[in-house]
Amino acid sequence: MRHPPRFSRSSRLLTLLVGAALALAGTLFVPAVTASGAAPVCSVVYETTSEWDDGFQGSVTVTHHGPATDAWTLGFDFPGGQEITQGWNAQWSQSGSAVTAKNAAWNGALDTGASVTAGFLASWSGTNPVPTSFTLNGAVCNEDDDPDPDPTDPDPDPTDPPDPEDGPPALKVSGNQLVDSEGAPRRLLGVNRSGGEFACVQGYGIFDGPVDDASIQAIADWNVNAVRIPLNEECWLGLDNIDPRYAGGNYTTAIKDLVRRVEDHGMTPIVELHWSWGQYTGNSSGCSDIHASCQKPMPNAQYSKAFWSSVASTFKDDPAVVFDLFNEPYPDRATPTAEQAWTCWRDGGDCPGITYEVAGMQSLVDAVRDTGAQNVILVSGLAYSNDLSQWLSYAPSDPAGNLAAAWHVYNFNACVSESCWEQTLAPVAAQVPLVAGEIGENTCGHSFVDRVMRWFDDRDLSYLGWTWNTWDCSAGPALIRDYDGTPTAYGIGLRDHLLALGDGSRDGA
Structure with a gap:
């Protein structure tokens, strides 16, 4: 459904407060201090935002504390054999365990104190440990860091979904009906x-x-x-x-x-x-x-x-x-015929009349x-x-x-x-x-x-x-x-x- 007009979107420079992400499960804060106590070069937040059997989604937010720059390159190593499979907001590459994220065409300029976030999908096997070493334009950001949150913290994430038995039914398809775990029809x-x-x-x-x-x-x-x-x-x-x-x-x-x-x-x-x-x-x-x-x-x-x-x-x-x-x-x-439209709908790809690559329903x-x-x-x-x-x-x-x-x-x-x-x-x-x-x-x-x-x-x-x-x-x-x-x-x-x-x-x- 289309929506009534509200506000126009305006472009803005991403300025993320590093501390806002600290409460998220799977988040690593890397304080940017050097061993000599010099002014910090950068602050890094690494997040594992979701995880499944053989893959996960993550993001890295870096805050630049040095002089303004027109381009940036972030580097880190995956310690558990993880491999980047897809990324956005940066040009991602990987050689062995070493991962490099270079700025995209539109987000290279970073003023002092500015932040940028880039996201990715990656595969993993066995364990999925977080990276512990980051560099920005070659400068080390993570000396003297304490990356691991308290593993003994017993407090559960309050935003986790509750036990379905305490709320609505677990649903599945049976023939042409939605049914609950007992097989009873549900509308x-x-x-x-x-x-x-x-x-x-x-x-x-x-x-x-x-x-x-x-x-x-x-x-x-x-x-x-x-x-x-x-x-x-x-x-x-x-x-x-x-x-x-x-x-x-x-x-x-x-x-x-x-x-x-x-x-x-x-x-x-x-x-x-x-x-x-x-x-x-x-x-x-x-x-x-x-x-x-x-x-x-x-x-x-x-x-x-x-x-x-x-x-x-x-x-x-x-x-x-x-x-x-x-x-x-x-x-x-967008497409000239119904057959092309339904094929686009299911299979995606290069669809007539649509200029971006389509993700089909399959x-x-x-x-x-x-x-x-x-x-x-x-x-x-x-x-x-x-x-x-x-x-x-x-x-x-x-x-x-x-x-x-x-x-x-x-x-x-x-x-x-x-x-x-x-x-x-x-x-x-x-x-x-x-x-x-x-x-x-x-x-x-x-x-x-x-x-x-x-x-x-x-x-x-x-x-x-x-x-x-x-x-x-x-x-x-x-x-x-x-x-x-x-x-x-x-x-x-x-x-x-x-x-x-x-x-x-x-x-x-």
Whole structure:
């Protein structure tokens, strides 16, 4: 769904406060002091932000304390045989254990006190020890360092997902249904909580409005059992065009905390890639910005696979979390034929009409499964997720057998009639679980969503209303006027319908 205008993103120099990352698990702070006590040359924060069976995602943030420079080269050694497989925000290379990161074309200039962050994916085997020696432009940064945090610290990470048995059900796909660990059918009935996809890239926060316990309880009070949480890949990965207060570890910690809070209220969290990198100025372009500041026609090969590797690693031990691969694909607006659009959607690569290399849905499924994550995956179709006409023919392969179809509908879409739903949705719903990840209308009424919910109820299918935000219901559209749960005229339709379903909807019945 497109969003009401808020703030314009402005470019900025990344100035990360080194201490902000110290509380993150897997973070190494390397104080930049020399043995002789001279002024520090640099400060380094090395983070292992997520880890899976044979790989991990990491980042290095370096703060330059010397005279201004127009170029930088960071060097360090991997002590455990790790190997860089992909990187961003720097030109990465490796020879044996020695790793080199040279500045990219746009981030070479560092004033005194300025910082820069570069991220990477790497493989590992056996152990994954952190590097202990760093240099910046040949100058040593890590003499007299004490890199290891206290290994006896018993305090658990408060942002770790809770035991699924204490919250919503662990979900899996069985035929054309979502079921819990006992095999009982479950429906996802709820709302979207927009904000995490745009506030960070627009530079004013991580969420739009509160996400505290009271506001999440207000969602649950509508008899909601699922909350979809849109994300921004540049903010999650901590790319250097994002204000560091709202990027990287700060962003991921906030998202993990929201997921935990949603689960604490017995609701299923659905984490979803909404806005992504890649410049597209063709038909139906939402913006000309290369950065993740609007909806792009497809995810990109440069960052989207890294995003899903990291997200899946973060939540793979929590089967209550559902993954929604990409918000609203629309390669059909760029490519000349439907066959080319669906092929692009599944296989990615060089797609007609799209100037960046595309990550197809198959590659994103693979990125998730390669981490060992078995979570349910939702995959949207074409035409801003409103077209599932060839979804079954082009569906990606999932070795875990936990794939479901996602669909979006608003009163201004093409497929808005029961006859279209019978023709294009019913065949899909007969084969795999079908989740309407977004339903809504821009009339400030609810007659259209009433029809959608009735059709989905008759077939025991899942749906979530857009969106739990206090926007203009004719522009958003927005379900609420206040985060205490006061509905708009449009939101009354969803609220009253879910409440009328009774307690069974919280059980997924």
